[in-house]
Amino acid sequence: MRESDASGKLSSTDHFDTEEAFLAAYKAQDYPKPSVTVDLVIFTVETTDLKVLLIQRGGHPFKGAWALPGGFVLVGDGVKDQGEDLEEAAHRELEEETGLPKGSCYLQQFATFGEAYRDPRTRVISVAFFALVRSNLMELVVAGDDAAAASWWSLSELGSVPLAFDHADILAAAVAHLRAQIDVSPLAFSLVPAMFTAAELREVFEAVKGVPYEATSFHRRMRRLIADGIIKEARGKRRGSGRPSTVYQFAARETKP
Amino acid sequence: MRESDASGKLSSTDHFDTEEAFLAAYKAQDYPKPSVTVDLVIFTVETTDLKVLLIQRGGHPFKGAWALPGGFVLVGDGVKDQGEDLEEAAHRELEEETGLPKGSCYLQQFATFGEAYRDPRTRVISVAFFALVRSNLMELVVAGDDAAAASWWSLSELGSVPLAFDHADILAAAVAHLRAQIDVSPLAFSLVPAMFTAAELREVFEAVKGVPYEATSFHRRMRRLIADGIIKEARGKRRGSGRPSTVYQFAARETKP
DNA sequence: AGAATAGTGTCTATCAGACACTATGCA
């Protein structure tokens, strides 16, 4: 079956001697293709709560329902111009929906959702990304150039809100990925401001994992992060209602002397 | 931009009162769409070596080069018939390429590769899966109904073999996912026969991680797996050139009494 | 008996939770 035009390769090509000759003669066939979108699960942490940005749909289907931001991957004409990379599409949608420019947020693909009939209109395959917005940037998020409303939702209050399409599944998968990765990756540093205290970093872990962390064990963790060169102390102290706290910064950029 | 037909939603829909009315009137638009394929990284472990199944391409582009098995996702007409799920497509390709029926192998999506120009012909977005073949089933793998050669390659010998398309990247990502997940998931039990010894399971970990494991610590791990109800002892002993070894089996199906 | 493989006991190092304790600011 693979060698047939319908499911194997794009066309019968064995009679071309060189790859150049083949490509020059190649014409894209017109078999049915799915639409491909990127969907974004945009996270932030505010007051020990993990929050996600949703938009309210203005049109059918699922008119009025809340949904993940997203949009189509632009593929050009598919031959001379193959369009934008998936990451480019995700960054473009992130900026369109939130106003946050590329580079201000961590963005990572985590799964692809392509079940038949997940969109009632036509076959749509959606590559899902999660974005991490530092808590101090959360305020800057505007509704985008979209007429629809955009707002931050706590995960806890989302239990009773039906989301459009299979977006509840996508959101659940994103949370699972974030929870699994935060202990073995520097993801947490993308959810705190560039300068942060031990308590702020701990609150990020608590919000993501949904369980309290021992402040004392967490200080040990901070000391190990310093010993390993992952973070370092920054100048100054953060003053609050008690003893001023040490301020840290992520050190990954300075590890190369 | 999202509200325009080209990049926002599939069509302007705000003038429909109900979702049913909208769907009845909906016609798929004809914007450029990418081709979508599934690619398979099929792993097995033989004699402490992690191996992957590759096929040799019979046509351009990359004629003669070794590549991951894969093929197009069938999407029907995209409206009344939206075609097969991504997992179905992966299972279908696995059976076509190896003769291994659905259910005999573990299959999991791990990433999607959609960079522009990764296929010189046209825009192709590929959802990558890895499959785990039990070592005792490895022999049953036939070349499939494809004329091209299929053979198992050790990861170590693949360093000098250039793969087609971006398949070297896909393979590297698959190995990274497998390595990261094997310690925190039951994946290893899909790489050994249904009945296995401690040494066989240990060899799977060694092959996947690429480092030797202490046999003594590994026995402790077996005892904990039994205590946690993950595995259980099977009847009989495996006889070899030394003391016969205990035989174990995965217990996940029997945890519910 | 000796080789070969399976499996245990025990010491040690590492790390997390628990909790008592000290440190340093503010009102």
Added chain:
DNA sequence: TGCATAGTGTCTGATAGACACTATTCT
């Protein structure tokens, strides 16, 4: 001085590596 928050010291329990030791089969 009392309160609030930051941060340390230390005990305990769980787990991995190292290694000496025992167990069971084959030749």
